[in-house]
Amino acid sequence: MSRNFLTFLSSGVAISVLASIAPAYAQDDSAQAPQGAAAEPVYEEIIVTATRSSRSLQDVPMSVNAVTGAQLQKLNILDTKDISRLAPGLELTNTTGRNNTIALRGIGFDPDQGTDPTVQVYLNEAPANAQTVFTALYDIGQIEVLRGPQGLLRGLSSPGGSITVTTQRPKFDEVEGYMQGTVTDRHAYNVQGGVTLPFNDKVSLRVAALVDGNRGNQVRNASNGDFSRGNTQSARLTLGLRPTENFTAYLTYQYLQSDIRQYQQVFGEGNSFGGVATGPGDISIRDRLAVGEGLNRFKNTSHFVNLNMDWDLGFANLTGVASYQASDLVQERDSDPANSFPGLALQQRNTIPYRVPVFELRLASKNDGMFGWGLGAFYQKTKGTTRVNQDTAQFLAPVNGFYLPINSRITVPVDQETWSFNANGRVRSGGFTLEGGLRYTIIKGVRTTDIVSTSPGFFPIIPAFTQVQDGIPADLRNQKDTPLTGGATLTYEFSPALTGYLAYGHSFRAGSVGVAVPVGISNDLIATRGEKTDNFEAGLKGSLFNRRLNFAVSAFYQTFDGFLNRFAGVYYNCPNFAPGVCGTGPGSTPINNGTDVPAADGTFDFNYNGDATVKGIEATIDARPTDFWDLSVNMSYVKARYKSSARLPCNDFNGDGRPDMDGDAAITGTGNVSFCGLSRLTDTPNFSMTATTELRLPVEGSVEPFVRGLLSYRPGVYSETRSFQYRSRTLIDLFAGVRGNDGQWELTGFVKNVLNQQRITDFTGTPRISFTGSPSVTSGYAPINTTLPREFGLIATFRW
Template identity: 55%
Template sequence: MKKYLKRNLMLCCAASALALPTVAHAQDQGASPTTPSQTRTEGLGAVTTTDIVVTATRVARNLSDVPMSVNVATGEQLEKLQLFDTKDVQQLAPGLELTNTSGRNNTTTLRGLSFDPDSGVTPTVQTYVNEVPADAQTVFTALYDIGQIEILRGPQGLERGLPSPAGAITITTRRPVFDEITGYAQASATDDKGYNFQGGVNLPFSDKFAIRVAGLVDHNQVNQVRNISNGDRSRATTMSGRITLGFKPSDAFTAYLTYQYLEADTRQYTQVVGTGSTGLAGTSGPALGVDDYASVMEGPARFKNRSHQITFNGHWDMGPVSLDGLAAYQYSKLGQARDQDTTNAIPGYVAVQRIETPFKIPTFELRLSTNDDGSLGGGIGAFYTKQTGTTRVDQPADNFFTAFAPASLGLFLPIGVNVIIPADVETLSFNAFGHARLGNLKIEGGLRYTKYHNILVSDTFVSSPGYPGFAPFGIDPIDPFTVNQDGIPAALRDQGTHAFTGGVNLTYEVNDALNIYASYNRSFRAPTAGASVPVGLSNDLIVTDDEKTDAFEVGVKGSAFDRKLNFAFAAFYQKIDGFVSRFTGVTYDCPNLPAAFGGGCDNVPPASPVGTPGDRVNDGGFDFNYNGDATVKGVELTLDVHPTTFWDFSVSTAYVKARYSKGARLPCNDYNGDGAPDSEGTPAITGPGNVSFCKLGRLSDTPNFSLSANSELRFPMGGSFTPFVRGLINYRPAVFSQLRNFNYQSRTILNVYAGVRSDDSKWELTGFIKNLINQKRITDISAAIGQTAAADGSVFDSGYRTINATAPREFGASLAFRW
């Protein structure tokens, strides 16, 4: 038993399973600060009319002229559809999934490419607010007073400072105008004790100075889960305020200075499904299904976010050229207190993990570009950002001697783990871009050089007061000990890399109503490292390689029938060299442990960085980052139709096949050695190396096909008001998860709205039902039943798997005023 304890102490060092944090870095910010506009506003959702103006290419232009696939949602549409959370925007864009599985780590998936924030790598989909990149944990928390949201599909490598392989989400808040007092106020409430109050007002003091003030108070039940262990419920309260000062001393110069404060307090208990278990150690809980929306956590699950962000956007028209500049500073402090035993595998025992993550991000960018609309044009730009801050983790990693006794007997070795992870990430880039027009053919493109530097440090401190021994169970006394571990070998700490990215686009204007385009884009992501990776593992399990992406896309955009029908079609192919993903809960074998732990599996000194496989016995589980070659191909189609002045509808579909290449070998649990992932039976490592490797298919648990549609029908009364009905539907077919060994059912989420508004749109009263058909589906599930192993080989088995599920049916009402 003592030998088993020594071998498993390394699990304590790795227990946090955290990666070096790299909260989203700033990217090029040189677009004119003019808020995008849409002259036709009766449509809903991801419409593609030729009247929509976007800044996807950092220049305000009609959506039909942009050589890429883009979905757009205006602030007015978000308010009409009662979309109060940025994650709800996924209902307007097929193939986009915005999720939060734990209350802390928001993830974004687009075109089949997923991202785990704990991996430490930059996101597959970068998110920006007013052209300033921001971490998803902050951005997804509060959505109010929005001008427009643009979802840019496909690799980004030129227009913005940090490339991303799947796309970008740009959010523009409403800015002051200098000629009139405007504003809105909206109050909404739901039957599940949710409420949302938001509003904004524009105050012009002169034609040179104006202020816009906006605020939000939101309360909701998050994942709708009830904790049957302590009687509490999941819930979240968010408060945020924003003030923007607008300066326009002349027609040639415009600037905006924005300050935003956000404070969010979330209690999100983890939902479980399964039979539960009853044994000598106690009862984990009753049998629970997805309809129960229940948690069995005995400890807390609380997450706090307090953020400050200041942004300056300036635009100076100097005649033949314009200078755009941005300066921003974000300070955020994220806190977490969460019971690690989410499935209550050890009844009567709570192991609270506390994480504190403060970070500071200054961002600067200058962009000089030509103003002419002639046959030639272009510009240059420079960008810089740096992130600093130290993450601190404090948690117990106690080692139980046996699972044949309740936790109240205290038959475990108390172990405390502290992890310190300082962040020091710096990015500097320069880019040059240009365009040329030859008749109806337009060529545009450019090149960006990025220099990326990251200091990877992870210090882990493990200590125990020891154990006096317990003769009836054959437990010998254990002396107190303290062990310090550097989670990243010295040779791997300084990670500096550089890359060229960019692309070229060709657009042919067939006529005023039809454009055809073809594009090539190159992107990349810098390597990342796992924090507190177990000692003795090979370097490929500690630090990843670069990720490189090459993508080709062709498309057509246009309109017909006097713009009553608008359409956009795109087909694409993307090749990824070394796609970085995160593989959770992978069993490993540690052949080389420090002498302080008894010499480890092979009694190799800690100076040896790599060893040969040991006894192939499970020494713990960890979340590993790893590279795998992959391809992505598919098509996307959007139709926006306005048959009459009182009816319009939009349909968007996507078919995407994102797969690992046939030769890719990825970390997995393969207990029976057949080369396919499985977690049934006794944990074991198969094949050479520290972990098992499998050939996997999908890059993420998303189906190939997805669809989103919405419509509004108005009933003109000839008076001062107009009744209306709206609908929003999102469909996702069934998909089998190879890593989870689970078949996700198809999902059809239908939201309906009915109400009345004034003919001048000054007020609107709406009643709504979200998830009308009350479909309750699992959207994410753990790979295996929650278990905790004891030193004598016995196992605490909870009988549960953790899940996320669709929210149940929700009734609500909203009242809005605009002036």
């Protein structure tokens, strides 16, 4: 790892040296141009909206990765998760087929933790649920990855950054569109397209649609022979209105329907329970097998309405965003993916309605003159009642059929409201630009949970029972936060080809209240406090050789006061109402240093705060060495660590203060869970790199052959919480094809994961089951996720 760091550091130094001579090269380019004429730049200027206004990427005082719709089509990026292949330090994962997770700069987030994300996703400038946005990727205008805390310019504060997705908008002066079809040898297909129909110079319509089918993680279930599979259909209508030269509006409606059945991959030697085998024996990573006997099915039906308007008032611009997302998620999960109990399917069935209206107004001066200003107001309300039906079984001894069946019905009404008001200003003089502002936010939330547990009992040992519980203590139900966030940037333009900046950002995330947390545990495991973060960043952006080489280098240091994280699969103990049922009813006993019977009641995913620091450097190089060759390299080195004083929930069976799962499950210390000192915030390596290239072959005639390549490298990393060493992975995708010289059509063949590397990307660990007065047992299988195997495919694209 030190070698990677030194290599990256030397690259950054080299780029900085080149940057220092940019003014000279800029003068040389101008000198070589004919008198009175400017040299034609090789690269077109990249325009981004990271600062809520259209500005050159070189002038934006933050680290930004911009991916255009054309790039997504060229590299066959059909899954939003694959955008991480183009942005080092960004990890987009989906381990179960439903929970899209984002980590950026080593700062991660689990969508099940019930907090605002560390990286906020926006669709057409409105906050949107990542589960919906990441499900269908088509007819995209541009995707921007904004790095660092966002607490001023957009409505919701986020400590890691933001991802903004902008769909294609209709033009008012021409009919244009595209069709693209993809098929692969892994039973996958994707057909998408979009067309603009201008009625006149004032009204235009964009119609786009997608049909997608695949086998997901390419896993086969050994118990029934079925494969994972999924299908998605989506359609989008965008109406463009331009009644006057000073007013433009875009009204978008998107419908999405997806149905995903994804089996959980496992590996291991297997075991038996009650004399029945848990699976077919030894399973390797390359077998791509599942052994769970239950169903994993996730259905998403979503409607998304979005309105963007821009009104030029002369002295200022008034912009507005209004959106409404209505999603219904119906999810069924196998709670025993390792088949610890053969013949018994333990299912969890969830219905999650998601109703979110958003409104925002911004009034800002024109981006010219010495002084500038902006004012804004934002509103969002989240409503919906989540219902969970969970089947569990508490085995009294390692004998098949000797168990207590338990059913829990959990009702979670969600009611959260966010208001925010912001003001910012700008002054520009002598090449310097100073910008800054503040956002005042009011966050109100009411959290309640009703839990009803029932069981027919186990005659004659345990009688039938029904237990009704309030899942959240009364004093923790109402939440209100009023954070003040914002930031400031100082930019200096050394020359038209070189810009430097200094930036400060402050963001906030409201604390959480656990949903369906086991009753009887301490409040610190139920509720978390709010998280605060401060980030300091310095960067340099420029170009050389008449923009044949563009570069960006940034360094940052970030501190967290109470970073909010989720700790999955932590064993807990609590007073028992009945075996395996926590509570305070008849028969409960006080916790006694983890010696309650059994010694561990089960596992749960807990949220917890821990102070942390994040520091690193990032660099991007885009080059066109010749007119026929493009090359882009992105590198990131980030060290995201907890402070030594942080004590966090963990599994520490042997009591040495470090995470482990050796032997029977046990709780260390006097609390309901064990606590350890941990290092990494997420299981992401310090260094990562991506590179893309395209070589066009100049030939006579009406066609142009080309080859493309996409490489991403991720070193190995050790997971403390999982006690597992992840191996390094180098993923290479290759493309070769021909296209018309006019760019109207393109035929491309590709190979993804050329090296066919099979690497574990997520390791849960082998489940361990405890019994009353008996040794624990395991299924012998560990649930995992792995990289997808080598895939061959063909893409046909037609544009007009």
